[in-house]
Amino acid sequence: MLPKNRVLTPGPTALLPEAQIAQAEAAMHHRTDAFIELFRTVRGGLKQLFKTDRDVITFASSGSGALEACVANYIEEGDKVICVNGGKFGERWVKMNKAYGANVIEIVVEHGRAVTVEAVQKALDENKDCRAVFVQGSESSTGTVHPAREIAALVAKRDNCLMCVDAITWIGAHEVQTDAWNLDLVVCGSQKAMAMPPGLAFLSVSAKAEKMLGERKGNKRFYFDIARELKNQAKDQTAFTPAISLIAAAAASLKWILDAGVDNLVRNAGELASMSRAFAGALGLELLGDAPSDSVTAVRTPGDMDSSKVIKGLKTQFGAIIANGQDDLKGKIFRLAHLGNYDYVDTMGLLAALEVVLADAGLKFESGAGLKAAQAEYLRLTK
Amino acid sequence: MLPKNRVLTPGPTALLPEAQIAQAEAAMHHRTDAFIELFRTVRGGLKQLFKTDRDVITFASSGSGALEACVANYIEEGDKVICVNGGKFGERWVKMNKAYGANVIEIVVEHGRAVTVEAVQKALDENKDCRAVFVQGSESSTGTVHPAREIAALVAKRDNCLMCVDAITWIGAHEVQTDAWNLDLVVCGSQKAMAMPPGLAFLSVSAKAEKMLGERKGNKRFYFDIARELKNQAKDQTAFTPAISLIAAAAASLKWILDAGVDNLVRNAGELASMSRAFAGALGLELLGDAPSDSVTAVRTPGDMDSSKVIKGLKTQFGAIIANGQDDLKGKIFRLAHLGNYDYVDTMGLLAALEVVLADAGLKFESGAGLKAAQAEYLRLTK
Numbered sequence: 001m002l003p004k005n006r007v008l009t010p011g012p013t014a015l016l017p018e019a020q021i022a023q024a025e026a027a028m029h030h031r032t033d034a035f036i037e038l039f040r041t042v043r044g045g046l047k048q049l050f051k052t053d054r055d056v057i058t059f060a061s062s063g064s065g066a067l068e069a070c071v072a073n074y075i076e077e078g079d080k081v082i083c084v085n086g087g088k089f090g091e092r093w094v095k096m097n098k099a100y101g102a103n104v105i106e107i108v109v110e111h112g113r114a115v116t117v118e119a120v121q122k123a124l125d126e127n128k129d130c131r132a133v134f135v136q137g138s139e140s141s142t143g144t145v146h147p148a149r150e151i152a153a154l155v156a157k158r159d160n161c162l163m164c165v166d167a168i169t170w171i172g173a174h175e176v177q178t179d180a181w182n183l184d185l186v187v188c189g190s191q192k193a194m195a196m197p198p199g200l201a202f203l204s205v206s207a208k209a210e211k212m213l214g215e216r217k218g219n220k221r222f223y224f225d226i227a228r229e230l231k232n233q234a235k236d237q238t239a240f241t242p243a244i245s246l247i248a249a250a251a252a253s254l255k256w257i258l259d260a261g262v263d264n265l266v267r268n269a270g271e272l273a274s275m276s277r278a279f280a281g282a283l284g285l286e287l288l289g290d291a292p293s294d295s296v297t298a299v300r301t302p303g304d305m306d307s308s309k310v311i312k313g314l315k316t317q318f319g320a321i322i323a324n325g326q327d328d329l330k331g332k333i334f335r336l337a338h339l340g341n342y343d344y345v346d347t348m349g350l351l352a353a354l355e356v357v358l359a360d361a362g363l364k365f366e367s368g369a370g371l372k373a374a375q376a377e378y379l380r381l382t383k
Numbered sequence: 384m385l386p387k388n389r390v391l392t393p394g395p396t397a398l399l400p401e402a403q404i405a406q407a408e409a410a411m412h413h414r415t416d417a418f419i420e421l422f423r424t425v426r427g428g429l430k431q432l433f434k435t436d437r438d439v440i441t442f443a444s445s446g447s448g449a450l451e452a453c454v455a456n457y458i459e460e461g462d463k464v465i466c467v468n469g470g471k472f473g474e475r476w477v478k479m480n481k482a483y484g485a486n487v488i489e490i491v492v493e494h495g496r497a498v499t500v501e502a503v504q505k506a507l508d509e510n511k512d513c514r515a516v517f518v519q520g521s522e523s524s525t526g527t528v529h530p531a532r533e534i535a536a537l538v539a540k541r542d543n544c545l546m547c548v549d550a551i552t553w554i555g556a557h558e559v560q561t562d563a564w565n566l567d568l569v570v571c572g573s574q575k576a577m578a579m580p581p582g583l584a585f586l587s588v589s590a591k592a593e594k595m596l597g598e599r600k601g602n603k604r605f606y607f608d609i610a611r612e613l614k615n616q617a618k619d620q621t622a623f624t625p626a627i628s629l630i631a632a633a634a635a636s637l638k639w640i641l642d643a644g645v646d647n648l649v650r651n652a653g654e655l656a657s658m659s660r661a662f663a664g665a666l667g668l669e670l671l672g673d674a675p676s677d678s679v680t681a682v683r684t685p686g687d688m689d690s691s692k693v694i695k696g697l698k699t700q701f702g703a704i705i706a707n708g709q710d711d712l713k714g715k716i717f718r719l720a721h722l723g724n725y726d727y728v729d730t731m732g733l734l735a736a737l738e739v740v741l742a743d744a745g746l747k748f749e750s751g752a753g754l755k756a757a758q759a760e761y762l763r764l765t766k
Contacts, residue, residue: 005410007410007411007412009412011624012411012412012413012624012627014410015410020406020407020408020410020628021407023403023406023407023580023628024403024404024406024407025403026580027388027390027397027398027403028390028395029390029392029395029704030395030581032704059444060443060444060445060448060581060582061442061443061444061448061606062443062606062623062624062625062626063623063624064605064606064623064624065443065444065606065623068605068606071605072603095605096605099603099604099605100603100605101603189624191624191627197406197409197626197627197628197629198413198443198624198625198626198627198628199443199582199626199627199628199629219603220455220482220483220484220602220603221482222447222451222454222478222479222482222483223444223445223447223448223451223607224606240445240446240447240448241394241395241445241446241447241572241574241581242445242581243445243580243581243582243626243629244395244574244580244581244582245403245406245580245581245582245628245629245632246580246582246626246628246629249628321411321412321415
């Protein structure tokens with residue numbers, strides 16, 4: 001058979017064709033009415049995606065650029081911060097804060113577990129002068145959701161403490177209400193639920209966060225200056241040359257999301273995740289953890305089966321690229337993506353390919369058992 | 384008549400169709416052999432464009448991101464630096480260095496004039512502890528070239544002083560020899576001579592600059608960390624998710640440049656610039672300055688003629704977007720672009736449109752005189 005090459009990873013996710021075409025078509029200068037109109041549409045769409053009335057600013061950078069903006073604009077040498085570290089991206093919050101000289105209160109969480117609200121409450125109680133709490137909404141390295149909404153409720157009670165959420169694989173896969181839940185700084189990237197290429201980072205800034213902008217002037221920064229971008233982007237312009245073709249892709253992507261409905265995009269990811277969990281259960285495979293994200297399902301390979309072999313088999317036999325574990329988890333898990341432009345057909349096709357590859361790798365199960373369970377879950381959820 | 388919309392600005396420049404299509408086509412994950420092969424090709428092409436055997440690193444950012452990398456990785460509070468400020472981008476070097484607390488020795492140059500080598504020599508002599516000299520190869524806001532090669536020869540004599548060149552509109556329009564001329568840090572952006580969309584910044588790092596990386600650890604930084612990217616990119620990977628579709632566009636763009644030959648791309652810009660200067664001369668129009676760049680020709684509008692009207696006329700009547708002056712120069716000049724994917728036909732067509740608009744604006748000249756001069760210059764240069 002002739003396999004088609006498919007990206008089925010949690011980021012970059014499978015590309016929306018309209019976004020691919022929009023970036024090719026975009027041929028405009030950025031200091032023109034045409035760009036202003038385009039960027040205004042994108043800004044409006046981002047507000048709906050983030051569920052905020054506040055501005056969502058766009059940086060030409062990877063998602064990590066906007067993560068750094070959260071640190072660089074607020075945290076100085078010696079400032080106390082709480083970081084939830086339950087995986088590779090939690091670790092990134094820690095590293096960034098340490099790079100900026102923060103006094104990091106690190107809550108280390110076992111890979112695959114969610115941080116408890118109590119642990120954060122305790123850290124907050126013990127550190128009244130804590131300036132920010134950094135957490136992932138969804139930690140994609142382990143496929144885990146943290147209780148960011150509940151943590152935000154604690155942080156909201158403190159005047160000088162910010163709730164900073166890496167929502168890169170959270171938005172579009174889980175319900176996120178930026179304003180209603182008092183999320184002060186919410187970071188998103190273009191290559192996840194938006195199903196477009198990487199290269200743009202988005203950041204919403206609450207009134208509380210905007211007010212606190214002036215308090216830390218010591219850090220050196222230029223490109224990731226939140227105050228400058230808030231000022232420029234309120235006029236539908238960016239301080240530096242924007243990544244025009246990617247902004248055009250974002251407009252196409254947001255049109256797709258808003259036409260479908262943000263809540264329906266979230267429901268779609270949730271249903272695909274639920275099908276994937278049912279599949280794993282039917283094959284006797286364990287999930288990595290007990291707080292699974294709907295953006296990505298992390299499945300353990302059993303015993304001494306190397307997940308790299310499963311992933312390689314999928315690629316060579318079926319052209320499907322899925323994600324391995326990162327760092328310590330490499331070879332121990334594989335990750336199935338649900339956020340963005342994935343549907344029932346994609347998922348059932350991938351699961352069917354997985355059955356073949358897992359059987360080849362020596363897993364014992366009745367052929368079709370995983371597919372049957374996934375389909376039953378689909379019918380249960382949608383009928 | 385039905386005008387076609389054309390971007391004819393010095394950045395973003397007119398897009399190479401192959402680059403537009405390449406970005407639409409690129410659908411790959413970045414932790415794959417396919418991306419590694421693509422990025423290796425781009426890295427090799429950049430070395431040829433920069434004329435360096437050293438690594439040229441790529442950031443997902445505007446050009447300003449790589450400018451900031453030059454400051455953030457080398458300059459700390461109180462460090463002495465020399466900045467040549469002859470326009471908007473020279474001013475950006477000053478602002479960035481001041482944002483990082485540098486003690487800035489600013490050489491202010493009249494808009495349209497090149498800095499003299501003597502002025503830089505004097506500043507270096509008076510500031511033996513100067514850590515870096517920051518200059519534009521081509522200051523695109525005024526269409527001026529600075530003698531960066533000659534300045535680099537002075538800086539090369541000092542062990543602990545770096546030559547940092549904003550080459551964003553210099554490379555591809557003028558001869559640039561990164562290694563042979565001892566240019567330590569050379570910054571380029573994707574949307575200029577490479578004729579592709581904005582969103583990538585490139586930075587070459589000399590052996591001297593790499594050696595000096597360890598000397599300043601005080602600055603807080605994460606995303607624009609040169610040492611981390613040198614390490615990662617040597618393995619054809621980036622530390623953070625790369626802007627994959629733009630990397631694919633860069634591969635297409637570099638293929639076009641290398642097929643044509645870097646020196647021929649430079650010659651092309653030079654000839655178009657020379658034609659444009661002949662056009663201006665024949666119409667009695669003055670250039671902004673006496674050291675005109677080959678990337679962009681800045682032409683003064685005479686007397687009280689507002690250049691904004693000329694630019695607006697071009698756009699409404701002929702669909703052609705050209706650049707106004709920026710800041711203080713707005714309304715006083717218009718700028719004709721030559722770097723990147725522009726040719727004889729583009730340029731003669733634009734100049735013909737300019738004749739119509741300038742005549743409408745009240746300029747007195749014999750119709751066709753500018754075109755005749757431009758064509759004569761073309762023939763003189765190429766026959």
